[in-house]
Amino acid sequence: MQYALQLAGVLAIGALETVKIAVMALAISLPVGLIVGAGRYSRTRYFRWPAAAFVETFRNIPVLVSIMWFFFAFPMLVPFEISAYAAAVLALSLNTSAFFAEIFRAGIQSISPGQWDGARALGMSYRDQMRRIILPQAIRRMVPAFTNRWIELCKLTALASTISYQELMYTTKMIANAYYNPVEMYSVCGLIYLAIIYPMVRATYRLERRAAKETA
Amino acid sequence: MPEAIRAEKLFKSFGDQQVLAGIDLSVEVGETVVVLGASGSGKSTLLRCMNFLELPTGGRIYLHGNLVGTPLGNQADAKMKYAEPNLQRVRAKVGMVFQHFNLFPHMSVLHNIMEGQVTVLRRSRAQAESRARELLAKVGLADKADSYPANLSGGQQQRTAIARALAMDPEVMLFDEVTSALDPELVGEVLRVMRALREEGMTMIIVTHELGFAYHAADRIVFMDAGRVYEEGHPHDILIAPKRERTRQFLEGHNQFRLPEAGPLVASEQT
Amino acid sequence: MDYSWNFDIISRSWDLLLLGLANSVYLTAASFVLGLPLGLALALARLSRRKALSGLAGWYVDFFRATPSLVQLYWFYFALPQILNVQIEPGTAALLTLTLLSSAFVAEIFRGGIASLDKGQWDGARAIGMSYAQAMRRVILPQAIKRMIPIFLERAIELFKTSTIASVISFPELLFAAQDLAARSYRSLEVYSVVALIFMVTLISLSQITRRLELRLARSGETTTS
Ligand SMILES: Nc1ncnc2c1ncn2[C@@H]1O[C@H](COP(=O)(O)OP(=O)(O)O)[C@@H](O)[C@H]1O
Ligand SMILES: [Mg+2]
Numbered sequence: 001m002q003y004a005l006q007l008a009g010v011l012a013i014g015a016l017e018t019v020k021i022a023v024m025a026l027a028i029s030l031p032v033g034l035i036v037g038a039g040r041y042s043r044t045r046y047f048r049w050p051a052a053a054f055v056e057t058f059r060n061i062p063v064l065v066s067i068m069w070f071f072f073a074f075p076m077l078v079p080f081e082i083s084a085y086a087a088a089v090l091a092l093s094l095n096t097s098a099f100f101a102e103i104f105r106a107g108i109q110s111i112s113p114g115q116w117d118g119a120r121a122l123g124m125s126y127r128d129q130m131r132r133i134i135l136p137q138a139i140r141r142m143v144p145a146f147t148n149r150w151i152e153l154c155k156l157t158a159l160a161s162t163i164s165y166q167e168l169m170y171t172t173k174m175i176a177n178a179y180y181n182p183v184e185m186y187s188v189c190g191l192i193y194l195a196i197i198y199p200m201v202r203a204t205y206r207l208e209r210r211a212a213k214e215t216a
Numbered sequence: 217m218p219e220a221i222r223a224e225k226l227f228k229s230f231g232d233q234q235v236l237a238g239i240d241l242s243v244e245v246g247e248t249v250v251v252l253g254a255s256g257s258g259k260s261t262l263l264r265c266m267n268f269l270e271l272p273t274g275g276r277i278y279l280h281g282n283l284v285g286t287p288l289g290n291q292a293d294a295k296m297k298y299a300e301p302n303l304q305r306v307r308a309k310v311g312m313v314f315q316h317f318n319l320f321p322h323m324s325v326l327h328n329i330m331e332g333q334v335t336v337l338r339r340s341r342a343q344a345e346s347r348a349r350e351l352l353a354k355v356g357l358a359d360k361a362d363s364y365p366a367n368l369s370g371g372q373q374q375r376t377a378i379a380r381a382l383a384m385d386p387e388v389m390l391f392d393e394v395t396s397a398l399d400p401e402l403v404g405e406v407l408r409v410m411r412a413l414r415e416e417g418m419t420m421i422i423v424t425h426e427l428g429f430a431y432h433a434a435d436r437i438v439f440m441d442a443g444r445v446y447e448e449g450h451p452h453d454i455l456i457a458p459k460r461e462r463t464r465q466f467l468e469g470h471n472q473f474r475l476p477e478a479g480p481l482v483a484s485e486q487t
Numbered sequence: 488m489d490y491s492w493n494f495d496i497i498s499r500s501w502d503l504l505l506l507g508l509a510n511s512v513y514l515t516a517a518s519f520v521l522g523l524p525l526g527l528a529l530a531l532a533r534l535s536r537r538k539a540l541s542g543l544a545g546w547y548v549d550f551f552r553a554t555p556s557l558v559q560l561y562w563f564y565f566a567l568p569q570i571l572n573v574q575i576e577p578g579t580a581a582l583l584t585l586t587l588l589s590s591a592f593v594a595e596i597f598r599g600g601i602a603s604l605d606k607g608q609w610d611g612a613r614a615i616g617m618s619y620a621q622a623m624r625r626v627i628l629p630q631a632i633k634r635m636i637p638i639f640l641e642r643a644i645e646l647f648k649t650s651t652i653a654s655v656i657s658f659p660e661l662l663f664a665a666q667d668l669a670a671r672s673y674r675s676l677e678v679y680s681v682v683a684l685i686f687m688v689t690l691i692s693l694s695q696i697t698r699r700l701e702l703r704l705a706r707s708g709e710t711t712t713s
Pocket of ligand 1: 230233235253254255256257258259260261262
């Protein structure tokens, strides 16, 4: 019994670390994704090209590869240590930012040209058109895609275990190795992830249904 | 009457395709000009150039005698340079109503009409609201202030769009086939609003296929073909006794228009 | 920092990396192909009028949406052998994980594709006396599949990225080859950078093919049959 309680405690700490990485990466990805997405939509190529390069790069390098790169390769280039936490958060943030940028761009492009016309015909500045007319509509449409990506991000945090960051996956593996009880540990671990993520999956279904109704 | 807006040798190309090929059109204050022409003849492009939703590739536009933009050189046909803030001021003075309304779906009817007043004209919200309510009453939608566009009929949406443009106190109003997307039974309510505007002395350029409306509401009809003014004149002259071939062909294609002598005018205009 | 780059290890061991890439491609392709019939079966179950069947299929899909692939992989590699009391090779565990994952995603695509078809297509098929199965096989699926091809390819690209997790149980795909090489040569910067580049080039090429196919399908009108 005491053993079970201890286990639960250790797993809870691991789960908390998992949430910590996910939230941190989200906090970075949202602004970066928006800026890069806006850059892809910019009229000057000095913003457009770097933004496109950013998106293509980080969308097409598997997250596990970029975790390895930031943990094992990047430190050779910079004069400071990179912790497992930093490497994981960096890799996850860059990947998620790239996807967010695409969602953002697609969201803006999905707004019909007539909306720009309507705003422009009133004499609005580009900034006002974007801020008052386009963004409020686009963001509403982007919400389901954003939450889908957030769910992906939560799942991808498990990859941090490969560089020994002690989140839920890593903790599970350590216990399973030590006590030789992989069936119990990996099953419980799966259930914990399920408990955290499943409600979000249901929520996205609701959001998608609502979005479908709004655009219909 | 003084001139409200004038296009002079207006050209517009999209890539290689020349859509406007030297249009001259002058509209007096209080005048209603109806523009007719086959699909693709450049009517929308003309209106969009007149409030600079599209930049003309050649020619000049004058608003109350003032040239919009700065010529790059002294020759009469020098290219024009347009500064965006300047164009924004012009657009605020030239109202436009679109075929597909282009209302802002995330705002209530009232807020649609307040939006330009607040963000562009910098009116206070209270001022903007009272003006919006006044206009809503005028277009017969006083009870719809808090509805959202999606919950209105097409005719109601279009009347909202007209109110939204009027809220800017424009000097000229442009209407681009504003009844073409409407169910036939809703056309009348929109045309009536436009008739009322004419009575009040609003300066208007109207692209439409409602020939009955054109006959009664226009001071002048301009027939466009291939990006040029092909024939223009008094509604009776153009619609009943067109002089040129293309105009005649066009009118033959619109057989819903019956001559006044033949009996009551098109149904769509009553109710 | 002036790090002196040295790509000797790459030029000496490119055959290892190539083998790794081949294994990555094999793993992705095999699990994707195996996932197709499984996904179709799941989609049909999901669209079935029998509540229990469609509910079960729904749960299956949700399960894969809501748990990390890495947990699934570990479960198949470490837990399943204990339950079945058999040995499971890394390649088998990885193939099993990715196939099931792929089937869940493919199921959603099939379902969406079938559901998006105009009701008129069903009516048309029924009107000439086809049964449900005939209508599905001869009218609905052929149209739905054409529309779904680009989405399938997108999914395959995601699967390719996910296949890198096989490295954690020492399946010799490209990332594992890189880890191996980096550990032996102490040239992790060069090795990981080159491998990242290989992944990027491969995946961007795949996306380009997808995009071109999408355009071609759109042009030939095959994506808008309804
Ligand atoms: N933004 C644009 N880009 C390219 N071609 C355009 C654009 N807008 C209009 N055109 C072309 O210009 C021609 C005239 O269009 P338009 O002014 O809409 O005619 P109308 O309103 O008389 O039907 C058409 O051939 C159309 O395809
Ligand atoms: Mg037009």
